[in-house]
Amino acid sequence: MILELENVSLKRGGSWLLENVNWKVEKGQNWVLxxxxxxxxxxxxNLLNAFTFPTSGNMHVLGMEFGRTYLAEKLRIQIGYVSSSLQQKFNLHDNAFEVVLSGAFASIGLYETPTDEMRTRAAQLLHDLGCYAYANRRYETLSLGERQRVLIARALMADPPLLILDEPANGLDFLAREALLDSIERISSHHDAPTIIYVTHHIEEILPIFDKTLLLKEGKVFASGDTTDMISSPNLSDFFGIPVNVSWDHNRPYLSRVHITNG
Structure with a gap:
């Protein structure tokens, strides 16, 4: 089991941000949130990364139980996490290779001397993610899509069993988005690939590799299960509260609104 949440709730400032969330992710599954x-x-x-802790309920992530183990640093080194909040934290003068190498130490910046093995792995990840051609370019010169692929390579440096991609295609144009999604698909095809949780609010980003989906609405689990069941016209019409149509092309879903005319 990669993670298991049982009736997990989170309260901040008198408001419930999450209520009674139940979710199980098994090794080998790839999920869309x-x-x-x-x-x-x-x-x-924030809960999965142990940045915050639940107000109530039980949580296990990568075999560690929240409330029973001091797990913050121990857990985070086992989770590859990519989010837009990371984009601005790196030294803009570091090159792409150095940014990726920093992932071996879970640090923002490279302050320790990497081993030859680490250098070899970083180069391979840059190659796998289509970043090798700009390995020596400074981070500040990279496009948004190039930065995202570099950050995914960095997240994989410690060979984590869980990779969380938080809105990785946000702000990308069509070509950059598809290049990024191709990279994610290549990652998942490796025999030692991590379990991937892909966070989005755009269903056209859902790749065939994501066989499971959890729909979250107003802090509660609206539904969860097989992606083909979750990302369907009836289910998403209920989810959005308006009639929508889901069409599938090459195992990718696309969403459109159904306009109802009178008479």
Missing amino acids: FGLNGSGKTSLL
Whole structure:
């Protein structure tokens, strides 16, 4: 079991950000966490990374039980986490290779001397993610899409069993988004690939590799299960509260609104 949440709730400032969340992710599964802005996605990710702790309920992540183990640093080194909040934290003068190498030490910046083995792994990850051509370019010169792929390579440096991608395609144009999604698909094809949780509010980003989906709405689990069941016209019409149509093309879903005319 990668993670298991039982009736997990989170309260801050007198308001419930999450209520009675139940979620199980098994090794080998890849999940989409889908929800609109304000649905509680960030609060849930903060729990998974042990940035915050639940107000009530039971949580196990990578075999560690919240409340029973001092797990903050021990847990985070086992989770590859990529979010837009990381984009601005790196030294803009470091090159892409140095940014990736820093992932071996779970540090923002490279302050220790990497081993030859680490250097070899960083180079391989840059190659796998299509970043090798700009390995020596400074981070500040990279496009948003290039930075995202570098950060994913960094997240994989410690060979984590769990990779969480928080809105990784946010702000990317069509070509950059598809290049990023291709990279994610290549990662998942490796025999030692981590379990991936992909967080988004755009269903067209859902790749065939994501066989499971959790729909989060107003801090509660609206539904969870097989992606083909979750990302369907009837289910998403209920989820959004308006009639929508889901069409599938090459095992990718696309969403459109159903306009109802009178008469």
